[in-house]
Amino acid sequence: MYQTNHHSRYFRKGLLLAGFTFSFLTAALAQEVKYTNGNNNWNADSLGNHRAVVTFNGATRVARVVIPWRRRDEHPELKRIIVQDAKTKQKINNVKTLVLNREQGDLCFEPVSGKGDYYIYYLPSKNEGRDNYPKGVYLAPEQTADNSWLQSIPAGMKPNATVKELESIDSFNTFYPMEVIATAAEEKQLLLKHPGAGYMVFPEDREFPIKMTEDLPQRWIKKGPSQAFSGEAGKGEYYAFQLGIYARHDMKDVQISFADLKTATGQTIPAAQLNCINTHGTTYDAKPFTATVNIPEGKIQAMWCGVDVPENAVAGVYKGIATISAQGMPAMPVRLTLTVMNKPVVNSGFNEPWKQTRLKWLNSTLAQDNSVIAPYTPLERKDSVISLLGRKVGINKDGFPAQIQTFFTPEMTTLATQPKNIFTEPVHFHFTSAATGKDLTWKSNGWQVTSQEAGKISWKAVNTTTGLEMEVNAALEFDGFLDYTVKVTALEDVSLKEITMHLPFDKGAAKYMMGLNQKGGLRPEKIDWKWNVKNKNQDGAWIGDVNAGIQFNLRDENYVRPLNTNFYLQKPLLLPTSWGNGDKGGITIGEKGKAILVNSYSGERTLHKGEVLYYNFHLIITPFHTINTDFQWSTRFYHKYNNLDSIKATGATVVNIHHGNDINPWINYPFIETKKMKDYIDEAHQKGLKVKIYNTVRELSNHAWETFPLRSLGHEVYSPGKGGGFSWLQEHVGQDYIAAWFVPEFKDAAIINSGMNRWHNYYVEGMNWLVQNVGIDGIYLDDVAFDRVTMKRVKRVLTKDNHPGIIDLHSANQYNKSDGFINSAVLYMEHFPYLNRLWFGEYFDYEKNDPDFFLTEVSGIPFGLMGEMLQDGGNQWRGMVYGMTNRMPWTATSDPRPIWKVWDDFGMQGTKMVGYWVDNNPVKTNNPLVPATIYRKDGAVLVSIASWAAENTTVKLTIDWKALGIDPAKAVITAPDIRNFQRGQVFGKEASIPVEKNKGWLLIIK
Incomplete structure (x- = not known):
């Protein structure tokens, strides 16, 4: 049954307040309104992004106009109206609002210049936040009219001014056509006209992304629901379209299935070539992806679908069926007609992203192979020992490391012939019986290799003891990442006093430490750490020396990478059920016999028969490779978009193009001004310079063509949040997002990415496209919101076909409350194997510290890297002890050119x-x-x-x-x-x- 919605409630409230007839206002709303582009000819910062152009032809001191603005924002009556004389641009003070609701604005004003045009601004706002993190606040209503003018308004006065057009500040800010709401009366008529079904379908072309979930657009009232869609595509094109679903009742588990598309002559595009990105796909780590789509009553859901037209498809008209289904509701077929044109499309249409062709990238598996990336070497296994670049890992019969060795010299410039041991004895677990107080004895039949490739070797072991089974699945990769999934199953009820894992470090490989509330430096004699995921992004640490070390992290099967860079508290770590065990788990570190023992404990517990716990962990073996000092001396970054001749004259060799400039205006979306970027890079290459661009994942520009298709995926790509921020986000995205970085010059407003999701597949494909089509020489990463899986893929596509693929990473110091007190180097160590240089970074204190902090947290040397300084230009004297300078151009007093000259x-x-x-x-x-x-x-x-x-x-x-x-x-x-x-x-x-x-x-x- 139809229920009155929010704007019908406001509508009736407005009628009662104004005392005008229903028939008159519906007639006013029925008029066609022209929507235009204001071409930035007013100051949006003070007047807002939207206005009505009103024409007055009367002769009185009072003009009355009814504006059928059909607004999607809530509570227009709480927002200010500003009336301006179009001739003089002067504000008019004598204004009286009669009815302000989402469907219309009815108001009177004094036409101070007589006949002519007047501007009525209806979403004015101001910024109460930082320039780069604005907090747009909409101005409250104000009373500026004098009493004598108010008294002059005739009772029952009829409108004597007309709406000429509704203007947005520019085309990017327009609400037309997909954000112009239907009226309550129109919705009611629509529902009466189409009774019975539990939902209605509104197919839409890719040209008109569905943007609203709470309101039907007026466009759909005019078109009406339909069970047919038609479009045109070229050979080889990925053709995207939408099935908009309006739920009259709650819909559960909405699915779209497809039949083959066929021509009258029997040519076929198989159903396997069609997909719906909302329900199926491939995860960033190449696993099958499924999502459950539920649509609450009265809400709208865009289901984005695509047809991957084969390159060899025969031109013609293809017809088929897409079937919409939901639990407990009749299935609804939608007739699809796709005309395949005879002209082939270049590169699947990816060169035209405004056609949403790149939505195919969300399910990409590009560069997911386990191929070895230079300078690393293929893994070699001999009996129970696996060798990799500069390191060896011995495997014990229970599947855990018996020993890990490194072969790096302390200078970190060459490999040694004699190894350095990291452990004094094998890594092992202790399961202590609550009844006897003694450790349970485990039996193992040894470990077996389950797969072996040049870049990855995996193995499995099953260990048993009284009442428990431990299944160990492990894998070592060519870069030194050693991952363990440890599944403990109770075969019967078992009470345990303690479960611990011991990492017995050799003292010679445990000089320094970072993590677990410790800034980088000499390892303290004792550590006693407890889990605190609510406030701290801490689940492990790095312990080592310059030429040998291990980062360890403790996790379980529910691990999800948290947000970072000011946003940790909004999506923190999940406490591992196994290691955390409520508040019982923790880590102690200290000397025990010949070892520095890392004792990860989880406390007493009872496991009931059939219960499963995952004591997962990974070990990252450092260093990753020798340091490349010659690269440090010869590769000199210039960190600003500038004239190339000027850059070359400084002695710099690589240009880092940040976002917020002419050739890369939109943060993490370098796909709009690509011609300008390519021209710049081509010129740079002619002058012997390389060019890298800023492109990361943590946040995404609101100028991305895919913004609303991504919004249709719920929280998969965009994090949930309280909204707010720059006015565009509030007016078009609405709610449920986290506003991120903003560039005032370009009005580029980013939204926080949710973390590990299919946008990373798009990111990898995008990098590949930029290398192949624009010629970028690498990327500048500004903190990282993805894990090593994506990092490896990115390095592969950046270095494909002998491209240089230079990657440098900047991080602001993450050791603070907002970031969860994690060391930047600990947070990003899994990415280090693929970096060429570090830039740590903002908020790093280069003055009040010690050499060991510089060495471990900033320099990168214990990991095979070298770095540069940032905050306040760095300390150039201390920096040179580690081969570091600051980067150009930063501050005049820390210009690196004098040191370059010495070099x-x-x-x-x-x-x-x-x-x-x-x-x-x-x-x-x-x-x-x-x-x-x-x-x-x-x-x-x-x-x-x-x-x-x-x-x-x-x-x-x-x-x-x-x-x-x-x-x-x-x-x-x-x-x-x-x-x-x-x-x-x-x-x-x-x-x-x-x-x-x-x-x-x-x-x-x-």
Whole structure:
């Protein structure tokens, strides 16, 4: 039965307030309104994005107009109306509103210039937030009319002004046609005209994405429901269309099934070539995807469907059936007619994204293979030992690591012949009986390989003990990612005092630590950590030395990657049922015998027969590869869209194009100004420069062509949230989203991505398209909202066909309340194997820290990477101890060009870096708070020293001349003159070198 909805309630309320007749207002609403583009000819920041152009032809002091604006926003009566004289652009104060509801606005104003046009702005707002995180607030009604004018309004006055047109500030802000609502009366008539069915279907072309879920558009009232759809597509095109469903009653488990499309002559497009992205597809990690679509009574759901037309399809008219079904409701067939044109479509139509052709990308499996990515090498297995680049993993009979070794030298520039052990004994679990207080004894029949590829080896083991079975499934990948799924099943009721996992680190591989409430630095003697997922994005840590380490993370089968970068608290970690065990679980770390023992415990519990727990974990073995110092010296980033000749003149070699500029205006959607971008990149390549672009996943521009198809997927792609933000989002997306970054110059308003979803498939395909069609040389990542699965795929497509595929990652320091107190390096370590450089980053304190923090949290060196600095230009003296500068152009006082000049003058290419952390470094200082790193070559060495001492100090150098291969009798120690860094001078070999607080020196010995 039809029920009065919200705008019919407002409508009747308006009638009572104004005292006018129903017939008059329905007649006014029935008039056709012209919708136009205002071409940005007013100030939207103060007047809003929408106005009515009203023509007055009377001769009185009062004009009355009824505006059939058909608004989708709630409570128009709570928003201000601003009336403006079109000739003078002056605000008119004498205004009286009669009826303001979602269907119409009825008001009087003083026509101060007599006959002519007047503007009525009806969604004015102001920003009460930051420029880049606006909080659009709609202005409240105001009373500015004087009493004498109000008294002059005749009782029962009829309208004497007409609506000429409804204008939006630009075409992007228009409500027409899919956001112009139907009236309550029109809805009622529609329902009366089409009784019986529990739902109605409104097929729509891809040109008109369905945007509203609460209101029927006026367009559908005019068209009426239909059980037929027709369209035209080219050969090879992915043709998208919509089946809009209006639920008269609750609909459960809505499905769309397809029959073959056939021509009269028997040509066929198989049903397998048709799909509905709302219900079926492929996940970002290549698993089958299904979603349940329920439509509440009175709501609208867009079901986006696609026909993947074969390239060899014969031109003709293809007909078939799409069948809509829902639980307990009659199925409804929709007749499909697709005319396949004789002209082939280039690249499946992907070059024309406004046709929604790229919705096919949501189900892509591109680059999902386990192929090895350079510089890594194929995995090799010999008996129970698996070898990978610079590392070996031995497998115990129970399936867990017996030992992990690394072969990196402390310098991190070469591989050693002798291994470094990470563990003192195998990784193992303890299940302690509540009855006896003793550990249960497990039996194993050994492990078996289940699959073996060059890039991934998987195995399985089954272990048993009294009342319990442990099924271990594990996989090691070529980059050093070791993943464990540990399924514990109770074969009978079992009471346990404790379940723990032990990672027994060798002390030589446990010098440093990050995570579990610890900033990067020397590992504390003791750690006692408890789960707190509500406030902290913490489920593991990294422990290691520069040339050997492990990151471990504890999870279960319900793990979902949380949001990051200011949004952790809105979607935090899920507490693992196994490891967390309510509030009983935690981790202790400390010395035990020969080991530094990581003891992950979960507390007492009783497992009932048939109950299953997943004690999943993964280990990431570091370093990933040796550091590429030559890449660091020769690859110099310029971080701004600028004239290419100017950039080249700085000495930079790679241009990072951020978003919010002419060639990449829209955040994380570089698919609109692609011609401009390609022209710029082509010119850069001619000048010997490379170009990378900003493109990540964490948030998505509202200018994405697919915004509303993605919204139709519920919370799969966009996170739930309280809405708000920039006015466009409030006016067109409405509610249930998280507003993200905003660029005022382009009015680019982003929406937060929900995390791991099929948009990552689109992202990978998009990267591939940009490489192949635009020629990008890589990407600049600004924090990362995807996991290593997507990262590997991205690296594969970026490096395809010998493209350089350079990736650098920027992160703001995540160790704060909003981000859940997680170290950036811990958060992103799974991505490190595919990066070329780190940029850590905003809110990193380069002054108030110690060398070990710099080494572990910022430099990237223990992981085979090198980095750059950001916050306040960095500390250039300390940075050079790790081979880092800041990036151009940032601040005038931290211009890296003077240091680049030193690199070039000295000849840094081919030098060997030996850090202060290397015990046999040939150059040391006599003060541990003023460490020295050297860059050596035949006959010369560049020494970088920097101070972390609390005050100005002096140091002396201790030099192993023999190790350097330099005759001390002939040696000269020179401090070259470096602008904004140091004044040139010569030091004696035994001289006390003055070092200012927080500063240092670059010295050349030769």
